[in-house]
Amino acid sequence: MSAIALEGIEKSFGATRVLGGVDLDIRAGEFLTLVGPSGCGKSTLLRILAGLEAPDRGRVLIGGAEVTGLRAAARNLAMVFQSYALYPHLTVAENMMTPLKLRDLPRAARLPVLGPLLARDRYRALRAEVDRTARILKIEPLLDRKPGQLSGGQRQRAALGRAMVRNPVAFLMDEPLSNLDAALRVHMRAELSELHRRLGTTFVYVTHDQAEALTMSDRMAVMQDGAILQTGAPEEVYADPDSLDVARFVGSPAINILPGRIDGTGGLGALGTALGRFRTTDAQKVAIGLRPEHLSLAPAGASGFEGAVRHRENLGADVFLHVDVEGIDRPVVLRTTPTETRDLAIGAAVGIDADARAALVFDETGRRLRFEAAELVRIA
Ligand SMILES: Nc1ncnc2c1ncn2[C@@H]1O[C@H](COP(=O)(O)OP(=O)(O)OP(=O)(O)O)[C@@H](O)[C@H]1O
Ligand SMILES: [Mg+2]
Known part of the structure; x- marks a missing residue:
């Protein structure tokens, strides 16, 4: 009631x-x-x-x-x-x-x-x-x-x-x-x-x-x-x-927004990297939201995303790693552990892995594009 x-x-x-x-x-x-x-x-x-x-x-x-x-x-x-x-x-x-x-x-x-x-x-x-x-x-x-x-x-x-x-x-x-x-x-x-x-x-x-x-x-x-x-x-x-x-307002550190696109075959990509595949073939520009917990550290050169460490935000149990990535205005933020990042110097080159199944996809007007989880298959 x-x-x-x-x-x-x-x-x-x-x-x-x-x-x-x-x-x-x-x-x-x-x-x-x-x-x-x-x-x-x-x-x-x-x-x-x-x-x-x-x-x-x-x-x-x-x-x-x-x-x-x-x-x-x-x-x-x-x-x-x-x-x-x-x-x-x-x-x-x-x-x-x-x-x-x-x-x-x-x-x-x-x-x-x-x-x-x-x-x-x-x-x-x-x-x-x-x-x-x-x-x-x-x-x-x-x-x-x-x-x-x-x-x-x-x-x-x-x-x-x-x-x-x-x-x-x-x-x-x-x-x-x-x-x-x-x-x-x-x-x-x-x-x-x-x-x-x-x-x-x-x-x-x-x-x-x-x-x-x-x-x-x-x-x-x-x-x-x-x-x-x-x-x-x-x-x-x-x-x-x-x-x-709403995605931007809720969550701290804020969700990462990557410029991406869905190509004519349903491939979802960002920054030149294939992130997944949709069952749609409507080609369009999209914004891809990935929260810090859906990104992880990969060896430099081993993944599609690369960047340079800008800041290590140590919160004790978690370390949020801020990484400058070419083509994105704001640093991309990853949730990592203190042990993982202990030896990382500022400026060090790192790779970033994305859990594409967790990606939130928005059209150019900011509206959420919803797809069944099964439709978005990780191909990286
Ligand atoms: N009595 C008033 N006369 C003129 N404008 C007002 C009046 N009360 C509120 N406003 C305006 O209305 C808008 C909304 O104000 P409101 O106080 O509801 O915002 P809010 O969401 O509570 O913001 P905050 O988080 O800063 O408290 C603001 O632009 C404010 O300047
Ligand atoms: Mg108020």
């Missing part, structure tokens, strides 16, 4: 069209990531879903009911932003209570009023709710501290706690980890995944970081220029991209 549906969402700011008719179904309980380069419209789409921005056209449905005209507060969605927006003068517990108070107090009292001003048993009930959430997030020892006395990760958890106490239909998060240092970010990714599993609530998560999307999502929607290019499980989007843009 789809928990949330966006239908034909269009949005312009002045003359700039930011969203060009976006359709997206978000399933109940899934962790869905909106991912794409800066400025592609992710935050705008999330804000429209949240009710913080109105679309020019299109509909937003939650649990099958249209909410397009409803204000944010009436949608029961919890929003967690990049800046945690905690009240600095309130403790963590008081911060977490604020949304509950806002919900339950009459309009006249909707100020960051403190606990003591509330009736005592109402306060106790709220406090019990806060304690329960704090236990889940393991922030009980921090409840009496103020935001200024917390680390970035702790502040992040407090902000999450504040979102969680409301029991929302879904959590909407816009780059919530981008203010954290690299190590903490990796740690918080794991924590968010675990939290999602435990709560079973729908998460809609915005990031420009493809690694974050790959590690956390049940499904990711890859956006570019105000449109969703492809939606799918991370493994699927990585291994089976529909377009050159």
Whole structure:
């Protein structure tokens, strides 16, 4: 069942069209990531879903009911932003209570009023709710501290706690980890995944970081220029991209793109090397995508591709070898092992072997050309 549906969402700011008719179904309980380069419209789409921005056209449905005209507060969605927006003068517990108070107090009292001003048993009930959430997030020892006395990760958890106490239909998060240092970010990714599993609530998560999307999502929607290019499980989007843009955006180091062609007999080649054979005989220029793990080191002279080592990127378990190849603007990147490349000097001549069965082939417009695996037979 789809928990949330966006239908034909269009949005312009002045003359700039930011969203060009976006359709997206978000399933109940899934962790869905909106991912794409800066400025592609992710935050705008999330804000429209949240009710913080109105679309020019299109509909937003939650649990099958249209909410397009409803204000944010009436949608029961919890929003967690990049800046945690905690009240600095309130403790963590008081911060977490604020949304509950806002919900339950009459309009006249909707100020960051403190606990003591509330009736005592109402306060106790709220406090019990806060304690329960704090236990889940393991922030009980921090409840009496103020935001200024917390680390970035702790502040992040407090902000999450504040979102969680409301029991929302879904959590909407816009780059919530981008203010954290690299190590903490990796740690918080794991924590968010675990939290999602435990709560079973729908998460809609915005990031420009493809690694974050790959590690956390049940499904990711890859956006570019105000449109969703492809939606799918991370493994699927990585291994089976529909377009050159998606192939390029996902994966680090990025996929290698080689200029190639299919000749009149179905032969697929790049850089003067035969890579494989298609059952098609439509001659055309193509772009051939090969990920670093599908290229391997071969003795110089023994394979079709040759180049000179430009850089050895040592990541410990893997070494990504960047090789300058004539006829390609960017260095070709191969995944190798430290032992394989230990004695390779910069500038050394090396050969490159390609697993042609893993090659992704795109036509000149960047559209994926799909062929059955059996049709692409390695002939090298
Ligand atoms: N209120 C606004 N007024 C005018 N233009 C806006 C407004 N909000 C966003 N934009 C423009 O809309 C486009 C999309 O912005 P949006 O914030 O949705 O991008 P994003 O994908 O979230 O990018 P980032 O990864 O940098 O956060 C950008 O070109 C931005 O400048
Ligand atoms: Mg944004």
